[in-house]
Amino acid sequence: MTDVPLTQPRSTNPFSGLMSGTVGPVTVVVLAIIAIWYIAAVALNTPFQKDIYERAGQSDVAVSQMVTDTLFQERPVLPAPHQVIVEIWETTVEKKITSKRSLVYHTGITLSSTLMGFLIGTTLGILLAIGIVHSRVLDKSLMPWIISSQTIPILAIAPMIIVVLNAVGISGLLPKAMISTYLSFFPVTVGMVKGLRSPEVMHMDLMHTYSATRLQAFWKLRLPYAVPYLFTSMKIGMAASLVGAIVGELPTGAVAGLGARLLAGSYYGQTVQIWSALLMAAFLAGSLVALIGVLEKLTLKRMGMAQ
Amino acid sequence: MNALASAKDTEMVETTTSASPNRVIDIENLSLTFETNDGPVHALSDIDLKIEEGDFVSFIGPSGCGKTTLLRVIADLEKPTAGHISVNGVSPEEARLNRAYGYVFQAAALYPWRTIAKNVALPLEIMGLSAAEQRDRIARNMELVNLTGFEKKYPWQLSGGMQQRASIARALAVEPDLLLMDEPFGALDEIVRDHLNEQLLQLWAKTNKTVVFVTHSIPEAVFLSTKIVVLCPRPGRIYDVIESDLPRDRSLDIRETPEFLKIAHRVREGLKAGHSYED
Ligand SMILES: Nc1ncnc2c1ncn2[C@@H]1O[C@H](COP(=O)(O)OP(=O)(O)OP(=O)(O)O)[C@@H](O)[C@H]1O
Numbered sequence A: 001m002t003d004v005p006l007t008q009p010r011s012t013n014p015f016s017g018l019m020s021g022t023v024g025p026v027t028v029v030v031l032a033i034i035a036i037w038y039i040a041a042v043a044l045n046t047p048f049q050k051d052i053y054e055r056a057g058q059s060d061v062a063v064s065q066m067v068t069d070t071l072f073q074e075r076p077v078l079p080a081p082h083q084v085i086v087e088i089w090e091t092t093v094e095k096k097i098t099s100k101r102s103l104v105y106h107t108g109i110t111l112s113s114t115l116m117g118f119l120i121g122t123t124l125g126i127l128l129a130i131g132i133v134h135s136r137v138l139d140k141s142l143m144p145w146i147i148s149s150q151t152i153p154i155l156a157i158a159p160m161i162i163v164v165l166n167a168v169g170i171s172g173l174l175p176k177a178m179i180s181t182y183l184s185f186f187p188v189t190v191g192m193v194k195g196l197r198s199p200e201v202m203h204m205d206l207m208h209t210y211s212a213t214r215l216q217a218f219w220k221l222r223l224p225y226a227v228p229y230l231f232t233s234m235k236i237g238m239a240a241s242l243v244g245a246i247v248g249e250l251p252t253g254a255v256a257g258l259g260a261r262l263l264a265g266s267y268y269g270q271t272v273q274i275w276s277a278l279l280m281a282a283f284l285a286g287s288l289v290a291l292i293g294v295l296e297k298l299t300l301k302r303m304g305m306a307q
Numbered sequence B: 001m002n003a004l005a006s007a008k009d010t011e012m013v014e015t016t017t018s019a020s021p022n023r024v025i026d027i028e029n030l031s032l033t034f035e036t037n038d039g040p041v042h043a044l045s046d047i048d049l050k051i052e053e054g055d056f057v058s059f060i061g062p063s064g065c066g067k068t069t070l071l072r073v074i075a076d077l078e079k080p081t082a083g084h085i086s087v088n089g090v091s092p093e094e095a096r097l098n099r100a101y102g103y104v105f106q107a108a109a110l111y112p113w114r115t116i117a118k119n120v121a122l123p124l125e126i127m128g129l130s131a132a133e134q135r136d137r138i139a140r141n142m143e144l145v146n147l148t149g150f151e152k153k154y155p156w157q158l159s160g161g162m163q164q165r166a167s168i169a170r171a172l173a174v175e176p177d178l179l180l181m182d183e184p185f186g187a188l189d190e191i192v193r194d195h196l197n198e199q200l201l202q203l204w205a206k207t208n209k210t211v212v213f214v215t216h217s218i219p220e221a222v223f224l225s226t227k228i229v230v231l232c233p234r235p236g237r238i239y240d241v242i243e244s245d246l247p248r249d250r251s252l253d254i255r256e257t258p259e260f261l262k263i264a265h266r267v268r269e270g271l272k273a274g275h276s277y278e279d
């Protein structure tokens, strides 16, 4: 009998602990991104900083001074992470939500049209998919239109939708939501068509032997089969909805919403404001998709399809 | 023997009194050709077969000889390209719409998002039975296949053999007069298989169901059947039909008797002759 050590000796590689589990690697990646961001900020802001020095007649500035200055410009080409974070802090925590300068206010505007467009788009997508799966005529006649609808650049038709709907007296949330709908129904339609058609042949045969009606086969077989597909396409649809909401805010004269912040920021060269709005949009998209992910887990667990 | 023979006689009298509907399946000159990309596949050619009420018929033959296809034609899952078939005196489609049969597939084909009990309930829900009737049938048929206690489990929590038993319970729950079973016990071990064979036989004897049963196993075919249909491939056709004279009431011990072995021998010869060993 040989003595087997009960605990494995720790590896001498100092990084092995860091790269095990999930927290370690995620931290490493985030730190790397921030580091690259800082380096890029310094590199991109240096030319302008040199201009400033030249105009001020300062000839030899220490490198460390210059690096610091590039990270604290008022209108940098690329703002440094801490500038964006300070801006977000000031416009969320330190501003009243009702204030027009509050980022939370603008995020809320964008969120509401995103959700509205997403709900309409998902419903529309599901209904289209049901029609397409059950009718050859609909399949042949609708599918080409649905696909070609997505080849038109959204930036080209968004102003038209907004202007036309404004002309007939519809303004506010709905026109923006329509653009979100336009972008989000597509992945849901395609995903649901695939899902509703995915039951195994034997499972379909079984329904046939029971002489089940199409409605019964739909409720008891096709729909449950399509649920995982629905959630996957809802994640894509949600992200597309947010893009649609932001694009929809651009032609309205930039009154409110994250899109308005982006546009206003670019009018006045407020890059820090642009980047904080971008970061907020990314955070919003991430949270919404994660929320669908949680719903998916819960649903599949209830259905017994996940361990 | 005498008692059994007389029992059989009285039954014959009974069945002949009710005119001709005791012919459950009537197949004449039936052929089925699949059009595939590599040309036509003659899955069934010139099939003639009569199955009477209360028969236990086995289809046996090498892989690809059309056993499943023939069963699917009876179930209206496949349309013949030529010939005539009637089930319960009507077309297979009409018989299917009347819910005349229960079908057990070669694989369990349980719905993964339903518990075992819910899977058994599936056809009952479609038939629109009351909740109480459903509960009753689920309990009875789960017990019959020895799955009591597994009602709330999901299919992936069960072994392959248990899943197949659940699929049998599901077919039985329909309480059809005609049972179509495609290698239902193929995936089970010998002991479980023997047990289920006995139970199936008891069920059949008790209820006077008609069973059409596909198998690869000669002992299984001989033990269960009143009629054994030997098929051979390319094109799929009937090579031999063996009417078994074994008593209807049999136990597993019968497999050692000379009568049993004689029938098994004839089945084996049929299989050998129909089987081409070209490699
Ligand atoms: N849908 C189909 N399309 C084309 N060919 C088919 C189809 N179904 C079956 N076949 C062919 O028909 C023949 C008979 O198939 P079948 O499944 O009935 O055989 P089987 O006797 O049940 O075999 P096994 O014992 O392996 O289950 C095979 O040659 C098969 O390739």
Ligand SMILES: [Mg+2]
Pocket (backbone or CB within 6 Å): B067, B068, B069, B106, B182
């Ligand atoms: Mg088969």
